[in-house]
Amino acid sequence: MPESKPLRASILIISTTASKDPSTDTSGGVLTEVFEKDGAGKWDIQEVEIVGDDVLDIQRSITAWADQEDAVNLIITTGGTGFAIHDSTPEAVTPLLHKQAPGLVHGMLAASLAVTPCAKENLQSVLKLLPHACLQAAGADSRTLHKGGVKKLEQDAGLGSTVSSQPSHSHGHSHGHSHGHGHGHHGHAMPTRHTTPSENPRSNDPSLGPTRRSRSSPYPMLSVDEAIKLIKEHTPAPHITKAKVNGILVGSVLAEDVTAAEAVPAYRASIVDGYAVIVSSGKISSKGVFPVASISTATPGEIAPLEPGQITRITTGAPLPPGATSVVMVEDTALKTMTEDGKEEKEVEILAEDVKDGENVREVGSDIKKGEIILKKGEEISAIGGELGLLASVGRADVAVYKKPIIGVLSTGDEIVEHNRPGELRLGEVRDCNRPTIISAVRGWGFEVVDLGIARDKPGALEETLRAALRKVDMVITSGGVSMGELDLLKPTIERSLGGTIHFGRVSMKPGKPTTFATVIPSQQLSLYISSCCLLYITSPEYHLLDYPEF
Missing domain, CATH: 3.40.980.10 (MoaB/Mog-like domain)
Incomplete structure (x- = not known):
């Protein structure tokens, strides 16, 4: 076996229970014993660490081992691979891997399921194959490693002929030491790193020249x-400033809650085209023919009060005349007579029988009440979210925002x-x-x-x-x-x-x-x-x- 010193391994136990009470863990000792008994003296256990079932804690431990000055060759994890809500080891480890070794995974599963699906059998099934994989992952020349053929590889790994079908040549980069050292994509070459960062206090000093610059990043x-x-x-x-309510406001973030300066609608308005009427005792005063006393359209202006026995022609969105209680849809009426010039309605027959007080009327503040909070501090004014229109609808001329x-x-x-x-x-x-x-x-x-x-x-x-x-x-x-x-x-x-x-x-x-x-x-x-x-x-x-x- 062309190695000059033992390979270095670390064991990470993922268990919230064991992280709180390490005495409850037995897997660390079991895995360490496997390395000692079955590792043929090729392994040196650097550290056994216990963390809880937390993605960031798992990743932090793995990257710390992978990025230290003399990175470990192998990281073994156990725990957190089930279906419980907090089992998150695969989700934590997968993003850190550059290469995966499905052949080793299948070998571990086959060997362990033949006995019992535990960590001990998983490790034993592939332990003799891992030195070769670690050496290749560390950058060793494949031609030199493979010199002598499969028989030599089996002999170096301590494998007998009975296991010659095992993937002894597998390039199992299943540990995490190669993650994060490159940003290549679309087939670009990945940077190769053979050492790990040390904790230097400052960045490169350009005045010292290349021979004195940092050889590894000083930042964890x-x-x-x-x-x-x-x-x-x-x-x-950030600074807070007043900004006008217009298109320039897009992209700004509100620095305070915004309240409505006025109600929407600000007046009682009809929601249909029809006739404003007076309802008495819960129903229209008399079903029949009524004179059209006035016209109310969606334009500003004074409207004469409506008297009992009269109706007002009204359009959608127009204000009800004072005294009116409800609106009858035009579909529920019939024209009876016209003015002498034939241009306006003189009398209209109401056909509806059960008109209620407030029917077909949009009440004051039914959309937004005066003083109501319409937008919260921290909300962004977008181009398409309707925030500008909302501010404009309640009469806000300016608002407090964080200065962009x-x-x-x-x-x-x-x-x-x-x-x-x-x-x-x-x-x-x-x-x-x-x-x-x-x-x-x-x-x-x-x-x-x-x-x-x-x-x-x-x-x-x-x-x-x-x-x-x-x-x-x-x-x-x-x-x-x-x-x-x-x-x-x-x-x-x-x-x-x-x-x-x-x-x-x-x-x-x-x-x-x-x-x-x-x-x-x-x-x-x-x-x-x-x-x-x-x-x-x-x-x-x-x-x-x-x-x-x-x-």
């Missing part, structure tokens, strides 16, 4: 939820050229597709955008560009310059030149692992900044830096 890996929590904790409260930042979009990199530059690309040049994409996305959310162009990979030039940007806009979204190369200058520029404090530098997501958030307190400028993409937001005595990777 956080979950997306943890990153968002930190951003919320360190982002200052003006957003600048910046690309960085010596290799970046304008997307519309004529001519063919030279070797090493890349057209800037990120900036137009980000600009259109930000505008789509209703924000004002300033195009800041392309900044070159020069420390002084980048600092000057960022300081100039802060004088124009409230936020800067940038693309590029946040990886581990000596020309990835955004983090050190923010940290060293602008005096920033980086709160996190990596997030467990693909794409997006080198996502960074920091606060900066410049002398007289206050902003929020997010890089690659980067966001810079002026609101209170600090910047905020959030780094996203390139799209």
Whole structure:
């Protein structure tokens, strides 16, 4: 077997009960014993850890082992794979895997079900196959490993001829140590990483040159939820301003509850075309022929009071005349006589027999009452959600909203050229597709955008560009310059030149692992900044830096 030292394994036990009382767990000891008795001296157990049935806790433990300086070769998990509500191990582990080994899975199932479906039998069934798989996953040359053929592999693994049908050549990358090290898709090559990050205190110092730069990220890996929590904790409260109720309000977020300044409708209105009548003692005064005393249409103006024995012709949405109680639909009437000029109704017969008080009438405030809360603090004013119309309908001329930042979009990199530059690309040049994409996305959310162009990979030039940007806009979204190369200058520029404090530098997501958030307190400028993409937001005595990777 071409290994020089034992392979390193860690065991993760997923059990809420055992995490509270480790004495209740027996699986950790059983699995450790399997490695000792059946592992042929090829394994060194690094750690046995117990966590509860929580996706983030499971992922945090696995990524910690996978990203440490000398990453383990194998991670064994047990527990949390059933059908109970809190059994979530597969959901936690699957997103961390780059490759899966279904052959090993079937082998484990077949072996364990022949006895009993327990962790011990699962591990025993594949343990002798795992050293070969781990060596390949760690980057060993396959040709060298396979020299000597299947018989040599079986001999190295301690397998007899009776198990020669087992997938001894399987490339079982079933552990999680290779997750998160690349953002390739659509067939792109994945970056290969052979060591893991150490906890260095600061980002690269460009003045020291490539021989002194950090060889691994100084930032621990956080979950997306943890990153968002930190951003919320360190982002200052936005300014509150009054904004006119018009189209410019789209995309704004309300800073207070909004109440109706007036009722809707503001008057008793008819919901049909017909005739306003007076109902007495719960029914129309007399079924028969009535003179048409007036006309009420959906136009402003005074309407004469309606007297008993009279009716008023009324249109949909028009106000009822004073004294009227109900409306009879035009379909329930008949024309009896007309005026002398033949242009208007003089008398109309009411055919309805059981008209109730308030029938076919929309009462004052039946849609919205005066003083009623119509929109809540924190709601967004959208272009198609009807919020603008609702505000306008109750007479609100302005509302309190959180001030929308003006957003600048910046690309960085010596290799970046304008997307519309004529001519063919030279070797090493890349057209800037990120900036137009980000600009259109930000505008789509209703924000004002300033195009800041392309900044070159020069420390002084980048600092000057960022300081100039802060004088124009409230936020800067940038693309590029946040990886581990000596020309990835955004983090050190923010940290060293602008005096920033980086709160996190990596997030467990693909794409997006080198996502960074920091606060900066410049002398007289206050902003929020997010890089690659980067966001810079002026609101209170600090910047905020959030780094996203390139799209």
